[in-house]
Amino acid sequence: xxxxxxxxxxxxxxxxxxxxxxxxxxxxxxxxxxxxxxxxxxxxxxxxxxxxxxxxxxxxxxxxxxxxxxxxxxxxxxxxxxxxxxxxxxxxxxxxxxxxxxxxxxxxxxxxxxxxxxxxxxxxxxxxxxxxxxxxxxxxxxxxxxxxxxxxxxxxxxxxxxxxxxxxxxxxxxxxxxxx
Numbered sequence: 001x002x003x004x005x006x007x008x009x010x011x012x013x014x015x016x017x018x019x020x021x022x023x024x025x026x027x028x029x030x031x032x033x034x035x036x037x038x039x040x041x042x043x044x045x046x047x048x049x050x051x052x053x054x055x056x057x058x059x060x061x062x063x064x065x066x067x068x069x070x071x072x073x074x075x076x077x078x079x080x081x082x083x084x085x086x087x088x089x090x091x092x093x094x095x096x097x098x099x100x101x102x103x104x105x106x107x108x109x110x111x112x113x114x115x116x117x118x119x120x121x122x123x124x125x126x127x128x129x130x131x132x133x134x135x136x137x138x139x140x141x142x143x144x145x146x147x148x149x150x151x152x153x154x155x156x157x158x159x160x161x162x163x164x165x166x167x168x169x170x171x172x173x174x175x176x177x178x179x180x
Contacts, residue, residue, distance in 0.1 A: 008039055012066070024070040031055050032065050 012027035030036040034054045041052065057065050061079060063072065107115075 005043075008043070010040065011036060024068065024073065026069055027066050028055065028069070028072075029065050032057050 010030050011033070012029035014022045014026045016022035016025075030040070032055045037052050037054055041050065062075075063079075
């Protein structure tokens, strides 16, 4: 038990249930202190000697000693953006044959509503043109089919009652003659 390692509290380093949450809420204040850096490096026996210098808190920066890592990540760890747009240098270096761009935007509620009304109006117009012609065509086909079936029925409808009536009248005549 002689190799017992003494626990060292790293200032600004937080622990929690989720590692990422703990890291994002931690600060880099230990890395501003040379004694703290030396203490951390003493726990690594197998590492070659590294020349680690502490961060300088006297330099102008938008970040403070107690700024969280979340603050650094939110700003992409960039101290200051230097925006200098020179399209000429870009095109001289890139020399594209063709230049295109796309402009993407989300459709608003008004655009969606007007597009739906336009779609419905177009569908109604198309249906007004197509449906009457389609109904006439279907009725024409149905009449032809019914005409063929009715033609068969007409022939049988005319002859069956005639045959039936003639058979009844013959029977009646016979009955009348038998009675007298």
